[in-house]
Amino acid sequence: MGKPIIVCEVEKRGIEHAVYNAALLETVLLAYKGEDVVFIAESAHVLAVRDALARASSSHMNRIAWREIDVPQRGAGFGKVMHAEWRWCRRILQACAANPPRLLLICSITDSGLLVLKMMMHARRTRFPIVAVPHSVLSTLALHQSPRFWRRFVNLRQVLRLPHPRSLRYVALGRSIHRFLEEVAPKAATAFRTLDLAYFWARTRLPDPPEPNVVRFGYFGVNSLNKGFDTFFELAEEALRKTSHSEFTMVGFVRDPADCPKYAETIVGVSSTPLSGAEFARRAESLTYAVWCGNPSHYRLTASASFLDALSYVKPGIYLRNPFIEHYFEQMGDIGHLCDTYEEMLEVILALDREFPAARYRSQCENILRGRGIFEPATLAPQLRAIVDECERPGLG
Incomplete structure (x- = not known):
């Protein structure tokens, strides 16, 4: 033996x-x-x-x-x-x-x-x-x-x-x-x-073109301070006051049921019940962009599974710059929007709502498919x- x-x-x-x-x-x-x-x-x-x-x-x-x-x-x-x-x-x-x-x-x-x-x-x-x-x-x-x-x-x-x-x-x-x-x-x-x-990977080919007249931004995972869910919520609140085509979705769940009412009017799909595999996939597939607002200090020493979820469903991201994700931008090329501040993230969201960059979006998806083999x-x-x-x-x- x-x-x-x-x-x-x-x-x-x-x-x-x-x-x-x-x-x-x-x-x-x-x-x-x-x-x-x-x-x-x-x-x-x-x-x-x-x-x-x-x-x-x-x-x-x-x-x-x-x-x-x-x-x-x-x-x-x-x-x-x-x-x-x-x-x-x-x-x-x-x-x-x-x-x-x-x-x-x-x-x-x-x-x-x-x-x-x-x-x-x-x-x-x-x-x-x-x-x-x-x-x-x-x-x-x-x-x-x-x-x-x-x-x-x-x-x-x-x-x-x-x-x-x-x-x-x-x-x-x-x-x-x-x-x-x-x-x-x-x-x-x-x-x-x-x-x-x-x-x-959940998806092995390029996704279908996004739905017309809606740009759907999504948060992967549970709500937590280090993952930046409250920042995502604030972005959603502010963006929805200024946009006409945006939607914000949670691909995950809230840990405390008492927190659900606070978020539910702004973010689609807020619940304290963990998602089934099928529902997780349905929501993830529906997204146009992943939004990642994690604490940059925390992710200097911690990997992000949410980042891999976005790659899994071939979703370009809007990311608050941190060393972990910045490294993979260097490795994979243009896979989304790397932002230095909350204000820059908001401006990117508003710009995408005003005019959707179809050619760049497809290129970003292609870069994800081509580059994620390292994982x-x-x-x-x-x-x-x-x-x-x-x-x-x-x-x-």
């Missing part, structure tokens, strides 16, 4: 990150052709990833064994969090002890989870390659100290300072993120390697393989 390959999700539940994790799983399957893979996650997440992989028509489903595991609950107290992190880490590393895997890939990890992982790797003298992907937790490196007492000791900056296991690498989900890591945490950055977000599993597979191969050689410690 050959060495197994284990992919596990120990942070996300349900549909969260399901498309990304399915595409990452496909990346692993392509990187290690012919080899079997075990995917371990919370039960509802297993189903969501399996469904996303099936919808993407993966030809490798028969090589995957699906396993379930308990995932720590968000918002729990320090003791419960650490106990839950210890449980998943102990269970997975114990399973690896009898038959060390060729690779253990952790799809996302928290600072507390990474603390436990590093401690156990040292205690067990782990030598097989482990690759871990920190997502939004990376943004905490640029924040001031948390008011929670225990966070003064269990935070990502402190955890990264601990002795580094030789066979462990981290993934920065974009070159711009890695560059900023080199600024804010230069020593820790040496343990990171760049691997763009993996993704499956596809087939492109990322050899890059992932190179990261794993490096883990097997003497290196950091």
Whole structure:
């Protein structure tokens, strides 16, 4: 029996990150052709990833064994969090002890989870390659100290300072993120390697021409401060007072039902109920442009799945400039409008309402189709393989 390959999700539940994790799983399957893979996650997440992989028509489903595991609950107290992190880490590393895997890939990890992982790797003298992907937790490196007492000791900056296991690498989900890591945490950055977000595309051809007499601007995702939903709402309010052909749509949901009345008169589709896959697709397809108002500081260290959603449905965007998205404009060309301020975003929206640039719009869609291959599993597979191969050689410690 050959060495197994284990992919596990120990942070996300349900549909969260399901498309990304399915595409990452496909990346692993392509990187290690012919080899079997075990995917371990919370039960509802297993189903969501399996469904996303099936919808993407993966030809490798028969090589995957699906396993379930308990995932720590968000918002729990320090003791419960650490106990839950210890449980998943102990269970997975114990399973690896009898038959060390060729690779253990952790799809996302928290600072507390990474603390436990590093401690156990040292205690067990782990030598097989482990690759871990920190997502939004990376943004905490640029924040001031948390008011929670225990966070003064269990935070990502402190955890990264601990002795580094030789066979462990981290993934920065974009070159711009890695560059900023080199600024804010230069020593820790040496343990990171760049691997763009993996993704499956909902649309594989150019969309139909937009509906006449309406320009539909859309927000992908849930409402949150860092994602800039309130800014999107303010843009919609101001634009609708000055335009005659614009519509603003939410392709996602509002976390708190009490917030719905505030937004519902301005933005189409506001609800606190998560969208079904079919409804998400219907709304996304109906858009003319995606609008992205995320906090630029936050996205210096965090990748944006909403950006990938826009690319997935071949929608040019109106983006508030930030290093993450600016990097992909440099890579892909004209894929929308990159704005420096709120006022500039508003002016772009008003200009598009006054006179729709049909030729440029088609060119932007073509650039998206041509350039987004950098996020596809087939492109990322050899890059992932190179990261794993490096883990097997003497290196950091």
